[in-house]
Amino acid sequence: MPTIYEKRTYSVVVGQMAEVVRLYSTLGWPALEAGGFSKNLIGYFISDTGELHQLVHLWRFESDEDRREFWRKLFADSDFMAFAKQLRPLVKTQGNQLLLAAPWGPQP
Numbered sequence: 001m002p003t004i005y006e007k008r009t010y011s012v013v014v015g016q017m018a019e020v021v022r023l024y025s026t027l028g029w030p031a032l033e034a035g036g037f038s039k040n041l042i043g044y045f046i047s048d049t050g051e052l053h054q055l056v057h058l059w060r061f062e063s064d065e066d067r068r069e070f071w072r073k074l075f076a077d078s079d080f081m082a083f084a085k086q087l088r089p090l091v092k093t094q095g096n097q098l099l100l101a102a103p104w105g106p107q108p
Contacts, residue, residue: 004067005042005099005108006059014053016090017046023090027083035077040070042108060108067098 012020024044032038040059047054061067074080101107 002100003107004061004064005101006061006067007097007099008057008059009095009097010055010091011051011093011095012053012055013090013092017053017055020055020087020090021046023083023087028080028087031077031079031083032074035074035080037070037074037077037080058108 010020029038032041040061042058042060045056045058047056059067059070061070075084
């Protein structure tokens with residue numbers, strides 16, 4: 001099976017993006033790195049035009065089984081979950097999209 005990419009889009013409560021950035025910088029990212037979870041991350045992005053107040057992150061997985069195991073382990077990580085507990089009230093909605101790379105052009 002080809003590599004799977006997962007795009008997660010969080011719509012942040014208007015006026016709370018600075019707090020989301022602070023939480024990710026001080027708690028979220030350190031927990032991801034310490035737990036070895038950052039190796040699957042392609043990148044985090046903050047919307048600048050179009051639909052605003054969005055935090056988008058893109059992840060790479062070798063298979064759907066790999067993806068499910070990754071999220072199971074991450075959600076069992078106490079440091080990450082302490083961060084998530086503070087983040088969740090700042091998020092209005094979450095959208096997940098699984099993507100496959102097109103067979104032409106550069107592969108992420």
